[in-house]
Amino acid sequence: MAACNSSESHMMESDSNPEMQNKAVVETLYKELAHGRTETVAGLLASDLEWWFHGPPQRQHMMRVLTGESGFNEFTFEPRSITAIGDDCVVAEGWEGAQAYWVHVWSLKDGLITQFREYFNTWLTVRVLGDLRPWEVGHESDTLWQSQPRDLYKRSLPGLMLAI
Secondary structure: OHHHHHHHHHHOOOOOOOHHHHHHHHHHHHHHOOOHHHHHHHOOOOEEEEEEEEHHHHHOOHHHHHHHHOOOOOOOOOOOOOEEEOEEEEEEEOHHHHHHHEEEEEEOOOOOEEEEEEEEOOOOEEOOOOOOOOHHOOOOOHEEEEEEOOHHHHHOOOOEEEEE
C-alpha cells in the first residue's frame, strides 16, 4: 500500500507538467505489474484501450498480461528507460537477454492510457512529421526518440518509424 501512496503523491507533484505526469503513470504501471497488482494497472487503462503489436505473435507478452491471459511473472518487464515525448506519449524500452528486446509506446489523455503499441525485436525511431516539409524529413532535429538496444552491434533488427 505504501508504494501506491508514494506513486500517487509523485503523480500529484507532477500535475502541472503533463510530460512528467504521463511518465509517472507509465512508471506506476510497470511497478504495479512487477508486484502483481493488476487491479491498480487496470485503473490506469482506458476501457476502450487501442492495441497494436509488431513482432512474432508468440511475443505479445504485455498484451497477454494486461488482458489477464497470462500471469504477470510469465515475462518480466523491467524498463531500461522511460521517456516522455510531448504531452501525450511515453516510450519505454527494455531487454531480457540477448534475444528479447522490446519497446512500448503508450499514449495518454488526462492521465489515462488510451493507446498501447508493443514492438518486439524491432528498432524504432519516433519522429515528428507534423509541420515539416517532405524534403526536410531525415534530419536529426525531427527525431524525438530512437531505440538503444544493448547488443545491436551483434545483430540486425528490422526498423520502423513512428510519426508523432
